[in-house]
Amino acid sequence: MATAQTPGRHGPLTGVRVVELAGIGPGPFAAMLLADLGADVVRVDRPGGAGLGIDPARDVTNRNKRSVVLDLKSPEGRAGVLDLAARADVLIEGYRPGVAERLGVGPEDCHARNPRLVYGRMTGWGQDGPLAPRAGHDIAYIAVTGALGMIGARDRPPAVPANLLGDYAGGSLYLVVGVLAALHHARESGAGQVVDAAIVDGAAHLGAMIHGMLAAGAWQDRRGVNLLDGGCPYYGTYETADGAYMAVGALERRFYDEFAALLGLPSDLADAHADLARWDELREAVAARFKSRTRDEWTAVFEDSDACVAPVLSLREAPHHPHLAARGTFTDHGGITQPAPAPRFSATPTAVRTGPALPGAHAAEVARDWDLPAGA
Template identity: 85%
Template sequence: MTTAETPPQGPLTGVRVVELAGIGPGPFAAMLLADLGADVVRVDRPGGSGLAVNPAFDITNRNKRSVVVDLKSPDGPSRVLDLAERADILIEGYRPGVAERLGVGPRACHARNPALVYGRMTGWGQDGPLADRAGHDIAYIALTGTLGMIGRDDEAPAVPANLVGDYAGGSLYLVVGVLAALHHARATGSGQVVDAAIVDGASHLAAMIHGMLAAGGWQDRRSANLLDGGCPFYGTYETADGRYMAVGALEQQFYDEFVGLLGIADQAPARKDVTRWAELRETVAARFKTRTRQEWTAVFEGSDACVAPVLSLREAPHHPHLAARGTFTDHGGITQPAPAPRFSATPTAVRSGPAQPGAGTADVARDWDVPGLTQTGT
């Protein structure tokens, strides 16, 4: 097959990325870049990252190659700088100042490669009173007000895994930032530092809600608003078999179809009468408890009532719509989300499984022309 016939591997084909190994949002951001076709080299430390997952199952390391470098050894920093000199983007997730102390901070990297985009992924950011403090997703979203919005008003805030902080407020903002900076670097020849802080990203996610709060259209408490479970036609309801259905019938035409198919059209009070929302919720809840999730799924199938079954992680890949779209894929015996989003001219794919620490050393040394990577004894 000629080069012209080789299928494209994503819109970032040809972009080189160095990822200084960490856990959480940094690896996920690098995976997204790799899914989009970038050549991502993960620089693992001797002994691994400390993540309690077998590296063979760490999907966030798919589509990457790994080399092992001890940054505390005499020539460790120079090996990373050799990679940075040939890269377009570098991603690190250390506490502020650590990369500098290791000899691979922005100044050292830009001395070798002025066009490098240097992406920094932290929870608190590079400055501010908490910048040097340890933390995890839950603490970051707690301070932004985001965690306080989630859950019932009579219960503790619900923990949304680490999706809102680490990945939405962290990884995705880092990826947007480094790609915007890459665009600038290619236009001007000048790289820059991207400071991606989870507290910034998670706060930014709530931009619309802050506007509603200022306008008086959002109450600053849980389960009291249109989109936080306070509205009886936007929430979840238990079924007869102890499972759940999700309801999002916000607009009038969808609401009318919802109450009709649910069988309560003659009992439901006016949807805009907030004083009777508790009554409406009780009516909806009682009705959902009369049938199983499967039975209700069949009732709402093909309708515009905006009702869906709440599926588990293992159930989701088998849903007919997700299966038809190929939203999930199997690679190396692991069922996993397929790369997203999708591109008409440069389709993406899971090209390789999770990179095993150090397994790509010889190939990277050859492809990036960094022969020092294969040297041993230091």
């Protein structure tokens, strides 16, 4: 594993100032992505914390940030946020629609102080629509977009993919793309704007290719029967002799042929690749072969091949995978093993510069560096 570099601002977003109004889930992760890229992110924590039940010193989504504590329900807290917004390039908030406006820190309030500000809004349902004021979590957002219904075996309930698909892929990543696009526009035009990043929109957009396949008749609108959803016997996971799993993605014929040979499939079954009527038979044979050896044994069989087979690792195992270790995909900082910033840049490298920002720990230095009014 790589060792995190010493503190110091660097990265392609060096010089960009971001205000993050503290929340949970996709908002903080989006702000972390910007911070990882070198932006100066100031997180505005609320008195008493976010109530997540996690030690702030271990919340890696707050790495590379600084923190101040402001009570947005007080006139002083509101004024403090507006002073920050006046000096920022970007503001991110994740409240339900209308909450920021009621607190006096909505888009109109902030743009009155800084017309160039990019105001990023992270919600599940979006700023409008019948469900906009309702509560929700990742699983509900991906449920209504069709994404959840695609995941899992055909004879089982939909599989729950943690909160990666909705919160972070459909939410955080789309918010960051939107913020960076709006930031480019602001620098070209001098005008800021509001970025309405709804998890339902992002999660639906992730399925663009599948919708195209559905329209072309190349995808069935039910799970576990398609090429990429586990319906295909050479694109899925298989249990090994020790109760672990291997992942197989041998889609192209040349990769499949290598997979079949290394797995030891009989020649008559190897030719069942393109015969959908024999897929169940092929799946049973593949499963039986994988059950004959341990995960480590199969890993050794398939390494250095183009069979597109890999071991299924746990979170604690992943940092020790030889390829990830060689690339420094994970890093250690402050005693916490965590993913290193991604992607990588040839001219403006990124790093974990500082650990999780503790609430209020940087009030004095933020006031100095951002030239805030005395007493702010």
